[in-house]
Amino acid sequence: MLSACGIVSAIDTHGGAGKGDFVSVKKTHFSRKGQAYYIVGANFWYGGYLGAASGVGERARLLKELDNMRALGINNLRVLAVSEKTEMKSAVRPATTAAPGQYDEELLAGLDFLLAEVAKRDMTVVLYLNNFWQWSGGMTQYLNWFEGTPALDPNVTNDYDGFMKKTAGFYRNAAAQAEYRNVIAKIVKRVNTITGKPYSEDASIMSWQLANEPRPGSGAATPEEKAVYVKWVDEVAGYIHSLDKNHLVSSGSEGLAGSAQDAQLYQDAHRTHNIDYLTYHLWPKNWGWFDSKDPIGSWDGAIAKSRDYLNSHIELAKKLNKPIVLEEFGLDRDGPSFSVKATTKIRDRFYREVFDIIYRRASKGDPIAGFNFWAWGGAGRAANADYWWKPGNDFVGDPPQEEQGLYSVFDSDVSSLLLIKEYADRLHAIKH
Template identity: 40%
Template sequence: MTTFARRTFLGTSALLAGCTMAPPVATTPAATNRAFVRRDGMRLMVGDEPYRFVGANIWYAAYLGADAPYGDRARLRRELDALAAMGVTNLRVLASAEEGPLRNSIKPGFRGPGKDYNQTLLAGLDYALAEMAKRGMRAVLYLTNFWEWSGGMMTYLSYVNGGQYLNMNDPAHPWPEFANYNAQFYGNARATELYRDWIRAVVGRTNSVTGMRYADDPAIMAWQLSNEPRPSGDLAHANLPQFYALVRSSAQLIKSIDRNHLVSTGSEGLKGGLERADIVLAEHAIPEIDYLTVHIWPNNWDWVKQTDLPNTAVRGEMLTDKYIADHVALARQLDKPMVIEEFGYPRDGGSNDPAAPTTWKDRFYGRIYAAALKSMTEGGPIVGTNFWAWNGEARAQHPDYRFAEGDRQYMGDPPHEPQGWYGIFTGDTTIRLVADQAAAIARLPR
């Protein structure tokens, strides 16, 4: 999620009320022995059938899956059951966190500056994937982050430059200094080799729960190079050949280890491409990149004002419609599928309280889902959506809604953001829209 500008069917009605979750899902051959997702032009396919999905972001799945004081496997199973009951079949999950000095980055990390990786957290990822497979879900796993909340590229740079770094939203270094500094990552051979070491370790991993190589696991849909990579904060600091070269070499490395899974960038689209279509096209035309990713953040991008949604929502809807249409045109030009893999909207009045209504948020979700369903119905490039994000049963631990080190109530709103800002809680009316979309997709001709 970009931070610079802030910067039916339900199992039962009890799911909405947050009182009763769906029963645990037993492992079945149909759930675990599935074909891989592959690309065919603008379609994703499983066998001879199109693969279309309603998905969610649940970055913290490996943390809940860890057999450690910071883990909670029982809660992970409940959250997956709740998502499965809604019809969610695709989850975008953090598969790397670089532990270091950045303020508001999650701890523990998956790794530090050396190769002594956090095997407990990796086993948490193993557990999460195994539980997803039982429920017929597939994962998109991202392998680093442009932003600070999981360490990311800035932390990689700090590993190799003597500990120098910038914090995001530091008043002494206003936007776009953080992003421009981060752009050094793409040309830093020592930092990128540490990143490649991580790719080799994770993509080449064998799941400690199932005994299956990740490369052979149909529960993985795709590897993603990063969360929201962008060449820089402004064009003056962008070394585009360097950026494209890292995208391609990283994607090639993944494909050399794992020929079964898709690879995507994790880009926001035009917002991550410095508002230039040629950058988005060049980044996604790389043959090893299988589909176009799009993120939509009306509040972060000042398309709406969360304190005045009634008077700004229409403008945001117009800009959202245009952003989707522009990317559909790019996907057609690329002849590749498109996934709207992040979209978020505040609760009424910009509240972080789960008790606050979601009138305007629900209207925004409805618009995203209508555009996706229309594209699917007409044979267009949109094949799926992943809302940001699933908060589930978690609740903020502090009156100021800020995450503090040591908190264990992980939710979709990452540690650097107000807890409850964008995520969907168990009991939210937004769940009905997710479930309705899943049901509508299930009715489409195969």
């Protein structure tokens, strides 16, 4: 296990942040404290949960996880800010929001604690404010509240097209949108109970994100659905900027995979000046490119498509003259297996391919600003023989809609950790 000893130094979290302390966009790159800022990041959706003082909180574990990530050169965490209480089995419990306007202050204080500790380690966070998918309640739970329709769980129905089409109704529901803005204001205007610092003045927050993987609908989204989505991205991002002049705003989009494979739609949704940088995700197994039961036979095709996906989005970023971050990607363990004891040779090979493209393009000055791998499992371990999470179990990188161990990077995955450290050092050395 790599130690953070000697790396972490405390900084004053109470003092006022200067404008240069915030991550900003300079043409197609990020800047922070007058220096180029490349993202070497992890998805750590449950960070605020671990920060709670009691209940599901595990503050000692959180500090250990942050120290270990910091020692690897990880400087950015992508974190879930809010969750919605739901009856769906494949969603996390507890939730920050029991019902419209009813918040669990202890869980929100957990987010305060996370931000205070992130600041001490000179890291930054991206906070996403909703979820297109059901594992945190998300948009389908908003529709349950305001339409009275069932919160759809595609893990149960196995109808993902139907789920996506229905969930996109969130963008058109006036009551849901009004409540969503209430939630945004609740978080963006929050004052940290530990540091006394308003979130809007906290330079350890890099970006507000509209949602995790918002989509216009199913893969067969209609022109009307696409237009509604484009308008929603622009208006909600503009609303966040109206509350907070210091921070960047991003969409959380997967890229073309989350845009009905429509490059024009992706550009239209992200052209607005209210979106400061682009995001995209890469999931070769989920998208049917890679068969983990036939890793050798499916590798060449999967990696060719992955390379094209990675590079084509960098070209789209050039067209829009904005930075882009690959903020999710992953592959499962050898076997395939969910066991922490399984090797990660195929995943490591995939990570190296991804990291190499990002590093090479970034070193040439192209507008790729870094990555967040999915996801940090750290010291968490699956408790159940079937690897499905139940309340009271450890949180890991895989949320409750997926088996624990599917895509997590654990603290015992030495080869993966060393690979992350290798490319963290390379990216951090880029000066332009």
